[in-house]
Amino acid sequence: MKEWTREEKYRRLQDPSEIEELHKRISRSPYRQVFHVQPVTGLLNDPNGFIFHNGVWHLFYQWCPWGAVHGMKHWYHVTSRDLVDWKNEGVAVRPDRDYDNYGAYSGSAYPTDGKVYLYYTGNHRDPDWKRSSYTNLVKLNDDGTIEKYEEPLFGPHPDYSEHQRDPKILRFENPKKYVILLGAQTKKQKGRILVYTSEHHNRGWSFSGELKVPGFENFGGMWECPSIEHIGDMDVLLFCPQHLFLSGHGEGTNHNGYILGHMNWDTLTFTPEGSFHVFDFGFDSYAAECATIVGEKDKAVLTAWMGLPDASYPVTDEEEWSGCLTLPRELRIRNRRLIQTPLPQLEKLRTEEVDPQLQKLPDACELDITFGPGSHQLNLFTDEQGRGGLQISYRGILQEILIDRSAMKNRFNQEFGELRSRPLPNGLQRLRIFIDRSSVEIFVNDGDAVFSSSIFPTEKEHYFRVDKTEAFRIWKLRSAVGDDFVV
Numbered sequence: 499m500k501e502w503t504r505e506e507k508y509r510r511l512q513d514p515s516e517i518e519e520l521h522k523r524i525s526r527s528p529y530r531q532v533f534h535v536q537p538v539t540g541l542l543n544d545p546n547g548f549i550f551h552n553g554v555w556h557l558f559y560q561w562c563p564w565g566a567v568h569g570m571k572h573w574y575h576v577t578s579r580d581l582v583d584w585k586n587e588g589v590a591v592r593p594d595r596d597y598d599n600y601g602a603y604s605g606s607a608y609p610t611d612g613k614v615y616l617y618y619t620g621n622h623r624d625p626d627w628k629r630s631s632y633t634n635l636v637k638l639n640d641d642g643t644i645e646k647y648e649e650p651l652f653g654p655h656p657d658y659s660e661h662q663r664d665p666k667i668l669r670f671e672n673p674k675k676y677v678i679l680l681g682a683q684t685k686k687q688k689g690r691i692l693v694y695t696s697e698h699h700n701r702g703w704s705f706s707g708e709l710k711v712p713g714f715e716n717f718g719g720m721w722e723c724p725s726i727e728h729i730g731d732m733d734v735l736l737f738c739p740q741h742l743f744l745s746g747h748g749e750g751t752n753h754n755g756y757i758l759g760h761m762n763w764d765t766l767t768f769t770p771e772g773s774f775h776v777f778d779f780g781f782d783s784y785a786a787e788c789a790t791i792v793g794e795k796d797k798a799v800l801t802a803w804m805g806l807p808d809a810s811y812p813v814t815d816e817e818e819w820s821g822c823l824t825l826p827r828e829l830r831i832r833n834r835r836l837i838q839t840p841l842p843q844l845e846k847l848r849t850e851e852v853d854p855q856l857q858k859l860p861d862a863c864e865l866d867i868t869f870g871p872g873s874h875q876l877n878l879f880t881d882e883q884g885r886g887g888l889q890i891s892y893r894g895i896l897q898e899i900l901i902d903r904s905a906m907k908n909r910f911n912q913e914f915g916e917l918r919s920r921p922l923p924n925g926l927q928r929l930r931i932f933i934d935r936s937s938v939e940i941f942v943n944d945g946d947a948v949f950s951s952s953i954f955p956t957e958k959e960h961y962f963r964v965d966k967t968e969a970f971r972i973w974k975l976r977s978a979v980g981d982d983f984v985v
């Protein structure tokens with residue numbers, strides 16, 4: 499695997515020609531996705547600034563152009579009219595000032611006056627490699643031109659550690675004010691959220707205090723990518739606690755989840771109703787970003803990075819690219835849990851229906867399987883004889899669904915565990931599975947769980963084996979994300 503020097507990782511992209519060859523090379527990879535947003539070159543991590551504006555969905559991703567390495571981060575911009583077909587728009591935020599000299603880190607977007615404002619963290623490092631974070635603003639005009647504010651909105655808070663980042667902008671009426679939530683860490687390494695307030699979206703910001711979340715004062719060492727959304731009659735606190743072991747979620751210490759509750763903006767207290775739940779039970783999901791649907795109070799849309807911090811994906815890392823975003827999902831609250839289901843418009847991706855008797859998996863496909871009562875087992879990506887693959891099983895006696903990727907030829911991140919599970923007290927009735935060339939997303943029943951994972955099947959691993967089902971349908975899915983070289 500390539501060893502990167504600091505200079506190589508932290509180069510600023512000056513001209514598209516610097517990565518044109520790389521793009522040509524990786525676009526020939528058999529693992530390039532066909533209906534997922536993926537990096538034009540290099541590495542993709544968090545989704546950023548997901549909003550609907552003037553009839554268009556805007557989404558950005560953390561992007562290091564040079565290869566599969568967390569180096570100099572830019573914001574790359576993609577758009578869609580329907581959350582199904584996506585178009586590459588080019589770089590939106592470049593790290594080209596002293597306050598972001600080591601990267602334009604994650605943040606959020608707010609549309610006003612016919613423009614989209616992008617709030618992001620400038621990752622600044624001094625010559626001694628000491629980090630300070632600045633909250634910065636970029637204006638994206640409707641003609642695609644970009645104006646960067648010369649001065650940061652505010653700098654690092656002196657009472658917290660160097661880990662302060664990922665501004666989430668929120669707007670309130672009565673009284674009219676703007677709030678920025680910032681992920682942070684105390685000097686004693688406890689995860690926190692800082693709250694900044696202003697009467698204007700682009701100036702006058704001041705620190706209002708720490709968000710209080712009773713019962714969660716000792717919950718992980720840093721909280722990344724925070725947000726508070728209102729869905730139905732509940733508030734939802736979304737964040738990524740780090741340095742935390744959660745039982746049933748493997749050996750990894752980076753998690754992405756939420757707490758339902760009620761937010762009091764006067765006292766800056768989020769009162770939880772229930773515990774912390776992860777969004778996704780699969781192997782690779784982080785930094786989820788929620789977008790509001792205009793006119794819908796009970797639903798939102800969620801996408802996430804199909805990857806994890808501190809993980810590596812050797813097959814595509816070798817090819818010098820890494821990561822993709824999950825399919826955007828519809829998000830609702832049911833029985834005090836957030837549930838995720840595939841967007842109805844994804845049916846537009848279906849082309850021909852394939853006979854399941856062939857037991858062969860097209861590169862990009864959707865499976866819809868209905869099960870009767872009892873235990874079940876499905877192995878995806880087996881060889882032609884039905885051996886190996888990704889095992890999905892439901893054991894009636896345990897009332898639990900298990901996903902095991904240890905029998906795949908390409909194994910990776912084994913140290914985080916190769917088995918994931920989720921209790922299913924009401925049994926397994928239905929699986930909807932979306933397979934792209936290097937990912938699998940498994941939706942269980944009508945929103946009981948979703949498992950998202952990267953997967954790198956070899957040429958021989960394109961079959962499946964299943965015991966008894968009540969119904970089994972497979973559709974080939976068409977390409978929906980242009981791999982155009984727009985930088």
Ligand code: FRU
Pocket residue numbers: 543544560571603604605619663664722723784785807
């Ligand atoms: C989460 C994260 C954010 C940061 C960004 C940098 O994956 O570490 O906290 O802003 O990635 O790319």
